[in-house]
Amino acid sequence: MAGVASSSNGGAPPPPPRRRRVLLFPLPFQGHINPMLHLGDALHARGLAVTVLHTRLNAPDPALRRPEFRFVPVPDGVPRDVAASGDVIAIIGAMNAAMEAEGAAALRAVLLAVLADEAQPPAACIVFDANLLAVPAAAAVVGLRTLVLRTASAACFRCLAAYPMLHQRGYLPPQESKLYMPVEELPPLRVKDLFYSSLSNHDKMRGLLARGIEAVKSSSGLVINTFDALEAAELERISAELNVPMLLAPGPLHKLSKNSRSSTIIAWLDKMPSRSVLYVSFGSLASMDAGEFLEVAWGLANSGHRFLWVVRPDSVRGSSDGPAGLPDGFEAAVDDGRGKVIRWAPQQEVLAHRAVGGFWTHCGWNSTLESIGEGVPMICRPQFADQMMNTRYVVKVWGVGLELEGELERGRIERAVRKLMEGREGEEMRERAVELKEKVADCLKIGGSSQIAIDKLVNYIHSA
Numbered sequence: 094m095a096g097v098a099s100s101s102n103g104g105a106p107p108p109p110p111r112r113r114r115v116l117l118f119p120l121p122f123q124g125h126i127n128p129m130l131h132l133g134d135a136l137h138a139r140g141l142a143v144t145v146l147h148t149r150l151n152a153p154d155p156a157l158r159r160p161e162f163r164f165v166p167v168p169d170g171v172p173r174d175v176a177a178s179g180d181v182i183a184i185i186g187a188m189n190a191a192m193e194a195e196g197a198a199a200l201r202a203v204l205l206a207v208l209a210d211e212a213q214p215p216a217a218c219i220v221f222d223a224n225l226l227a228v229p230a231a232a233a234v235v236g237l238r239t240l241v242l243r244t245a246s247a248a249c250f251r252c253l254a255a256y257p258m259l260h261q262r263g264y265l266p267p268q269e270s271k272l273y274m275p276v277e278e279l280p281p282l283r284v285k286d287l288f289y290s291s292l293s294n295h296d297k298m299r300g301l302l303a304r305g306i307e308a309v310k311s312s313s314g315l316v317i318n319t320f321d322a323l324e325a326a327e328l329e330r331i332s333a334e335l336n337v338p339m340l341l342a343p344g345p346l347h348k349l350s351k352n353s354r355s356s357t358i359i360a361w362l363d364k365m366p367s368r369s370v371l372y373v374s375f376g377s378l379a380s381m382d383a384g385e386f387l388e389v390a391w392g393l394a395n396s397g398h399r400f401l402w403v404v405r406p407d408s409v410r411g412s413s414d415g416p417a418g419l420p421d422g423f424e425a426a427v428d429d430g431r432g433k434v435i436r437w438a439p440q441q442e443v444l445a446h447r448a449v450g451g452f453w454t455h456c457g458w459n460s461t462l463e464s465i466g467e468g469v470p471m472i473c474r475p476q477f478a479d480q481m482m483n484t485r486y487v488v489k490v491w492g493v494g495l496e497l498e499g500e501l502e503r504g505r506i507e508r509a510v511r512k513l514m515e516g517r518e519g520e521e522m523r524e525r526a527v528e529l530k531e532k533v534a535d536c537l538k539i540g541g542s543s544q545i546a547i548d549k550l551v552n553y554i555h556s557a
C-alpha cells in the first residue's frame with residue numbers, strides 16, 4: 094500500500110529518477126536548426142536537460158536561443174569562401190571533411206568536455222542531423238548513444254535511401270523527355286519530383302547519402318519530423334524496407350514547442366480581415382534572379398490581394414549586399430496599405446494568424462508542415478532538394494495547394510493568387526487544409542501519435 098510499505102530508507106518515498114541530459118547537434122541551416130531546437134523544447138518540457146552543439150556557421154540566432162539550454166561551440170573548419178558560396182552540398186562536404194579529420198579529434202574533445210561537465214546532469218545520448226557524418230564515430234569513442242533526426246519528410250528519406258536504385262534503373266539523372274514519367278517504385282512521385290543534385294555535385298551527393306543511410310542504421314533510432322496521419326504509408330514502408338532500429342514520428346515538431354516570437358508585423362495583420370492576406374516566403378536558402386523578382390512584385394501587386402512578402406537580403410541572386418530594390422511604381426501600386434515587404438517574418442506566428450488565407454511557398458519541409466499545422470492552403474513553387482516532392486504531396490496527395498509551374502511571369506502569378514485566394518478550388522483546398530490541421534491537433538493530444546513518439550524517445554533516453 095502506498096505510504097506504508099517499509100523500506101531500507103525508513104519509509105521515505107523513493108528518490109525521483111536521476112535527471113538526464115540530451116545533446117543536440119543540428120546542421121548549420123535554419124531549416125535544420127529550427128526543428129532540432131523544437132525537439133529540444135519538447136524534451137526539456139519532459140524534464141530533460143538540453144545541450145546544443147553548434148558550429149561557427151550554425152550558431153543559432155540570438156532570437157532563437159533558449160536560456161534554459163546550454164550552447165556549446167564545435168569547430169566546423171569550413172573555409173570562408175566555401176561558407177560564402179551558398180553551395181549547400183559543398184558546405185556540408187567541407188564541414189564533414191574537416192570534422193572527420195584526425196579521427197574527428199576536435200569533435201571528440203568537445204564531447205569529452207561536455208560529458209565531463211559535472212554541473213550538468215549526465216548525458217544519455219546525442220541526437221544529430223543526418224548530414225553530420227563525423228558524429229557516429231566520435232560518439233562511439235566517447236561511449237555516447239546516437240539518434241538521427243531527419244528534418245525532411247518520411248517520403249524524402251525513402252527517396253534518398255532509393256538513390257542508388259533510381260540511378261541503376263535510369264530515373265536519375267533526370268532526362269528532359271522523362272520528367273513526367275511515374276517512378277513506379279516510389280508512388281506518387283514522378284521523375285521531376287525526385288531529390289537530385291546537379292551533376293557537378295553528383296558524386297559528393299551520392300557519398301553523403303550512402304553514409305547518411307549507414308549512420309541511421311548504426312544508430313539507436315531515427316526521428317523524422319512528420320506525423321503518422323500525414324505519412325502513414327511512407328513510415329510503414331521505411332519500417333518494412335529499411336533496417337531502422339527505432340522509428341519515431343513526433344512531428345510537427347514546431348507544434349511541440351511553446352516558443353513564440355512577437356513582432357510589429359503581427360500588429361499589421363491584426364488590422365486585416367480574416368483570411369485576406371497571402372503570406373509569401375521562400376525559406377532561408379532559395380533565391381531568384383532579378384527578372385523573376387520583378388515578375389513576383391508585379392504579380393502580387395496586380396492580383397489586387399493583400400500580401401505579406403519576405404524578401405531576405407540574399408533573396409535575389411547577385412545582390413547579397415543589401416535588400417533587393419522594389420521596382421519603380423510598385424509601392425504606389427500597393428499604397429492602399431494592402432502589401433508589406435519585410436526582411437524576415439516570425440513565420441509560425443504569421444501562419445497562425447487569422448488574417449492569413451494563403452501561403453506562397455518554396456515547399457521546404459518546415460514551411461509545408463507549418464502551413465499544414467495552421468490549415469493554410471499553399472501556392473507551391475519548389476526550387477531544389479525535397480521541395481519538388483513536397484509539392485507533389487501537397488498538390489496530389491493532400492490536396493491542400495496548387496503548383497505554380499513554368500516561367501515566373503506576372504500574369505501567371507496573378508492567376509495563381511486569385512485561384513487560391515478567391516476561387517472555389519482555393520476554398521476546397523482550404524477546407525482540406527483545415528481537416529489536416531485537425532489531424533495535427535489530434536496527434537498532439539495526450540495519447541496522440543506524436544506524444545506517444547515523444548514518450549518513447551524520453552523512455553529511451555532514461556533507459557541508459
Ligand SMILES: O=c1ccn([C@@H]2O[C@H](COP(=O)(O)OP(=O)(O)O[C@H]3O[C@H](CO)[C@@H](O)[C@H](O)[C@H]3O)[C@@H](O)[C@H]2O)c(=O)[nH]1
Nearest residue numbers: 124127244245376377378403437438440457458459460478
Ligand atoms: O521569414 C522567414 C522565413 C523562414 N522562416 C523559418 O525558416 C524555416 C525555413 O525552413 P524550410 O521551410 O524547411 O525551408 P529552407 O530554409 O529552405 O530549408 C532547408 O531544409 C529543409 C528541411 O530539411 C528542406 O525541406 C528544404 O528543402 C531546405 O532548403 C521555417 O521554420 C520558417 O518558419 C522564418 O521564421 N521567417
